[in-house]
Amino acid sequence: MASQAVQLRIEDTHVVMDNGILQVYLSNPAGFVTGIKYNGIDNLLEPNSKNNDRGYWDVVWSEAGSAGTTGTFEKIVGTSFNVITENEEQVEISFTRKWDPSLKGKLAALNIDKRYVMLRDSSGFYSYAIFEHLKEWPAFNIPQIRTVYKLRKDKFHYMVVSDNRHRFMPLFEDRLPPRGQELFPPEAVLLVDPVEPEFKGEVDDKYQYSCENKDLKVHGWISSQPKTDPAIGFWVIIPSNEFRSGGLVKQNLTSHAGPYSLSMFLSAHYAGEDIVLKLQPNEAWKKVFGPTFVYLNTLSEGDDSLQLWEDAKYQMNEEVESWPYDFPASEDFQKSSQRGSVSGMLLVRDRYVSDECIIARDAYIGLAPPGEAGSWQRECKGYQFWTRTDEEGYFSIDNIRTGDYNLYAWVPGFIGEYWNNAILTITPGCEIDFGNIIYEPPRNGPTLWEIGIPDRSAAEFYVPDPNPKYINKFFVNHPDKFRQHGLWERYADLYPNEDLIYTIGVSDYRKDWFFAHVTRKQKDGSYRGTTWQIKFNLDDVEASGIYKLRLALASANLSELQVRVNNPKQDPPLFTTGVIGKDNAVARHGIHGLYWLFNIDVLALLLKKGVNTIFLTQIVASEPLPSPQIQGIMYDYIRLEGPNPFFP
Structure with missing residues (x-):
């Protein structure tokens, strides 16, 4: 017919x-x-x-x-x-x-x-x-x-x-x-x-x-x-x-x-x-x-x-x-012959993990308008072209519109991200081979302990069962358990008298680290900030050394995270993010929003031999809460590094 x-x-x-x-x-x-x-x-x-x-x-x-x-x-x-x-x-x-x-x-x-x-x-x-x-x-x-x-x-x-x-x-x-x-x-x-x-x-x-x-x-x-x-x-x-x-x-x-x-x-x-x-x-x-x-x-x-x-x-x-299509008539839609391509191989160099370069498998790599490291997360005026690397770390991005870009990448399993600030100009028909690209993630010394998986998501942490009054039956026994309603309010149910305490070497982040650091709802309906504790043991403290605390956040919404070491009343705190974030991912079952990475120097004089405690306080708790916002953060990954033995 x-x-x-x-x-x-x-x-x-x-x-x-x-x-x-x-x-x-x-x-x-x-x-x-x-x-x-x-x-x-x-x-x-x-x-x-x-x-x-x-x-x-x-x-x-x-x-x-x-x-x-x-x-x-x-x-x-x-x-x-x-x-x-x-x-x-x-x-x-x-x-x-x-x-x-x-x-x-x-x-x-x-x-x-x-x-x-x-x-x-x-x-x-x-x-x-x-x-x-x-x-x-x-x-x-x-x-x-x-x-x-x-x-x-x-x-x-x-x-x-x-x-x-x-x-x-x-x-x-x-x-x-x-x-x-x-x-x-x-x-x-x-x-x-x-x-x-x-x-x-x-x-x-x-x-x-x-x-x-x-x-x-x-x-x-x-x-x-x-x-x-x-x-x-x-x-x-x-x-x-x-x-x-x-x-x-x-x-x-x-x-x-x-x-x-x-x-x-x-x-x-x-x-x-x-x-x-x-x-x-x-x-x-x-x-x-x-x-x-x-x-x-x-x-x-x-x-x-x-x-x-x-x-x-x-x-x-x-x-x-079939992309890019050959049929749109508008001259503003570039056809395949008007576009260019890039390729290369992405490797990771982290000498505290391996003496050799590590193949960056399943890494995210792409071109976005020129900016700063991570600016692609917030970029909205231009075009972006992304792919994932293969098992050998190889990538190829075809059919890129003409224009100026920076190259960006991030690798699951490693914090931070790669950014090449050189302007890359795509012209019709160009084929640019980057060869080997080496990403050196933030690292000052050996890992003393870590919590979570550096993948820009809080999915690996403890997600509670929902309040029986507010269940979407479809998400019962579903991999996306975090999509149930009202999980943030379960924090006060699970921690009615004191906030979360996590002990390195004893606690399991899959069971003991609540997926969202949120405010606590009081019996009178008001909210207050919460302070989580990480307890860890040091066999010794290198007196002249500088330790490094890496805080990677998977989400932040109208929150201020303060960090103190061994003194919950330390004023001012060792570090504060200031009020950050408006992604509202907790309220919208997102398990992540925008990624944040903070690198904090911890002087040896703040630490001691034996048991130490890091206090993490999410201090902002507006009353009444600005609808429809939930104040809080989601962690991606936390790591404490010892002093660098090669560079005293």
Whole structure:
């Protein structure tokens, strides 16, 4: 059977892209996706929602100088429609919105071009957008850019985020009073009287289904159909991380009760204000977000509906292999021939671990705009290109957009990170071979003791069972135990009279080190700071030596960590971080946010032969707690090094 050519129908109020497999309806000239017709269903999107509330791009923005991660929520409304490409193989259409000074304070100061593409024989459609800010326009902030699809609530009930996170989901109505009871933070809702009794007593929270960028390539929904109808899959496929901010382990939302499916391009979640895009006075900026792919599939009657997920993963791999696409018509989207590549081998030199260089297996290495060590975590204006090294430490990054970059890397198992501050200029067709790159992690002397695993996550520490009143049954006996609600409040339950005390050589961090150093909730509802103790024995103290305490944090939120040695009342403390962090990862079940590393000199005169104690105090405890924030930190790894015997 011959395939159907792609067709474009233009009406007064809408346009339709049709390739015989599906039809996509878009409002004209606003550019909202109002309908998706597929497999005999008139609309996979929620028909009872308004036309501008089914499939859309949005942006959150605020005036220059504003603090925080909130602002004006704006659905992007096109004012002009144009046909970019129209032939039997492909249709690409554009919905643009121009900005001028008369719109100051009303709309984000951006020119925005929303593009939609349909290809012949393709079971889906693509979407991308070009955002542009001209130099003479006002400075302002952008905390969020994303696309949203709201699916039919009468058909899509089974959500899939990953191989080990897929389930039937409650209805959006179950989250609303009186069926749902809002908890703290307010995104979490206790389902007290859901339509489906199986969900009664569960906590639903969209942040329980967040995902790291490296794993966030496909997610979506499977329809719950009568036995006479085949199931349908609706999938959002994100084939590249180059246009997403914050690197491979930045976490973003996926799908959640509604049913909704998202593509998060810029988001302050798990990073906070540090990753808000702040356009400065006289700063020009342009960036292409996407394309992403909405993929639809269906099964024959009687087949296991999860085969749709397996097929979606196969399609995702096909899209990844096809990146960068050759079909987008915008000159701002660089094709493969316009890009360059880099390669090399990453090694680690830590003479206290090995006399030889160590192969950096599964290390993260990438190019991001020039900055400082670790700046890629907070970078949000440009493009980033990351990969993982193989078993031999080798890496290759292809299809890098032209421009100036620094090379960054970090290696699980070692603290700190590699940063090459030399400007690397990528030109079309370039092939840059770095050869052997040697990373020397921070190290002053031999390890006397350590707690945890240096992998930028608190997952290895003790995660308690949730309060029985606030359980998401799906995460019982699940590897991601940390995604249960309210675990931070279990600290006071487990340590009712005194704070955590950890004894080197006796305690086990997997059982005895609570995953989050949080405030203690008092019986009167107020909060106070907490002091954890690390007790360790020294057979001897090198009188003239300097010891080094390495504190690697996996997360920090509105916290100040103070360090004292052998004197809990030491004033001032030996070290303080000052108030740091706004990633709110504890409240959002993230197990990590942004990475921090502090290197603290401990003079020998502060230590003694025999038992010593390090006091770690998270001192900030606001009353009332600023909603929806949880104050606290998560540790990644702690190490005490002895004096360097080679350099007295």
